[in-house]
Amino acid sequence: MVMGNAPPLNPPVRTLMGPGPSDVHPRVLQAMSKGTIGHLDPYYLQVMDRMQQMLRDLFRTQNRMTLAISATGSAGMEATVVNLVEPGDPVLVCVNGVFGMRMADVATRAGAVVTQIQRPWGQVFTADEMHQAIERVKPKVVGIVMAETSTGAWQPIEEIARVVHQTDALLLVDAVTALGGIPVEVDAWQVDAIYAGTQKCLSCPPGLAPVSFSDRALEVIFQRKTKVQSWYLDIHLLANYWGTDRVYHHTAPINMTYGLYEALRVIFDEGLEACFARHVQNHRALRAGLEALGIGYAAQEGHQLPMLNAVWIPDGVDDAGTRSALLQRFGIEIGAGLGDFKGKVWRIGLMGYASRAANVLFFLSALEQLLAEQGHRFQHGSSVAAANAVYAASA
Numbered sequence: 349m350v351m352g353n354a355p356p357l358n359p360p361v362r363t364l365m366g367p368g369p370s371d372v373h374p375r376v377l378q379a380m381s382k383g384t385i386g387h388l389d390p391y392y393l394q395v396m397d398r399m400q401q402m403l404r405d406l407f408r409t410q411n412r413m414t415l416a417i418s419a420t421g422s423a424g425m426e427a428t429v430v431n432l433v434e435p436g437d438p439v440l441v442c443v444n445g446v447f448g449m450r451m452a453d454v455a456t457r458a459g460a461v462v463t464q465i466q467r468p469w470g471q472v473f474t475a476d477e478m479h480q481a482i483e484r485v486k487p488k489v490v491g492i493v494m495a496e497t498s499t500g501a502w503q504p505i506e507e508i509a510r511v512v513h514q515t516d517a518l519l520l521v522d523a524v525t526a527l528g529g530i531p532v533e534v535d536a537w538q539v540d541a542i543y544a545g546t547q548k549c550l551s552c553p554p555g556l557a558p559v560s561f562s563d564r565a566l567e568v569i570f571q572r573k574t575k576v577q578s579w580y581l582d583i584h585l586l587a588n589y590w591g592t593d594r595v596y597h598h599t600a601p602i603n604m605t606y607g608l609y610e611a612l613r614v615i616f617d618e619g620l621e622a623c624f625a626r627h628v629q630n631h632r633a634l635r636a637g638l639e640a641l642g643i644g645y646a647a648q649e650g651h652q653l654p655m656l657n658a659v660w661i662p663d664g665v666d667d668a669g670t671r672s673a674l675l676q677r678f679g680i681e682i683g684a685g686l687g688d689f690k691g692k693v694w695r696i697g698l699m700g701y702a703s704r705a706a707n708v709l710f711f712l713s714a715l716e717q718l719l720a721e722q723g724h725r726f727q728h729g730s731s732v733a734a735a736n737a738v739y740a741a742s743a
């Protein structure tokens with residue numbers, strides 16, 4: 349290999365309809381290419397403040413401690429867990445997919461005594477079973493995933509929050525895929541700690557993890573007997589940088605902050621309600637199209653996420669071959685099944701800027717071609733027609 353011979357970057361044009369990253373909004377890419385300035389520059393501090401306020405508006409919270417961790421969604425998970433949990437603390441984690449499993453792992457590594465309650469993949473937890481588990485475990489923290497990206501299940505939070513708050517337990521919510529796609533109400537539901545990521549429904553590249561802590565959670569954190577095990581994610585230290593003191597902690601990823609700033613502006617330009625309604629409409633159109641092809645959903649009826657469509661791969665259709673042809677021939681990326689759903693499910697994302705009629709129609713017509721080639725029987729053109737009927741009905 350000759351040194352210095354790497355070719356210039358030339359990423360292919362893709363349509364990102366997987367479980368993330370999703371299509372990045374052009375305004376976000378433009379914002380990210382603006383000049384890098386110092387992380388303590390007065391202008392940058394203004395950008396941080398404004399971004400922080402937009403994050404509060406999106407999380408629907410007044411929480412002072414609302415900020416963006418400089419890393420991906422998993423770091424948001426890690427940040428909330430390691431700050432809330434001290435070694436030996438009982439923690440209850442709800443597991444019905446990959447990300448609940450990850451949360452249980454993170455909490456175990458933080459020294460928590462973790463009890464898991466399980467539901468089959470694709471199903472959601474009821475307030476009743478949560479109530480029983482909480483009585484039994486008496487946890488300090490209850491962790492739950494609102495939008496389980498591995499199954500497409502939409503976990504309602506409001507009732508569960510009520511059950512959690514009948515005790516002293518703190519409620520920790522994974523909103524990585526939820527935020528920007530479906531309503532998230534941190535204050536109304538009294539969520540104590542929540543985290544998200546930029547590359548799902550925020551139409552941004554991966555790189556930041558918005559988080560928010562309630563005052564109740566902060567009280568618990570500020571009364572810890574032990575130091576937070578992670579220096580980088582310690583809220584005591586981060587608070588000094590994001591608060592008025594602006595004490596140097598780490599060098600913020602300036603241009604990533606520009607990206608998230610613009611992404612939030614894009615969401616509020618559209619309006620939150622309109623943004624959620626768009627996600628629902630494109631989901632309905634995709635669902636109608638897939639049904640015309642005889643393809644059904646893996647998540648429980650009535651609890652299907654608009655932005656992550658986990659669907660059964662039809663019998664006789666080649667999983668990897670079809671996904672690879674979508675990518676090679678059409679530039680469309682969709683996701684494979686994980687864990688229990690490996691080889692059984694495709695995950696079709698309609699997240700943020702990727703949730704567009706153009707993507708739904710493009711994907712359905714490409715899929716029809718590939719299914720026809722493999723001898724799958726359906727009425728040609730029916731999926732696009734069914735999707736268009738959904739759009740026509742709401743025009």
Ligand SMILES: *Cc1c(COP(=O)(O)O)cnc(C)c1O
Pocket residue numbers: 368420421422423425447493495496497522523524525545548554
């Ligand atoms: C993607 C995702 C994560 C992890 O986020 P990364 O940005 O990949 O680190 C956590 N939870 C859920 C529900 C996710 O979809």
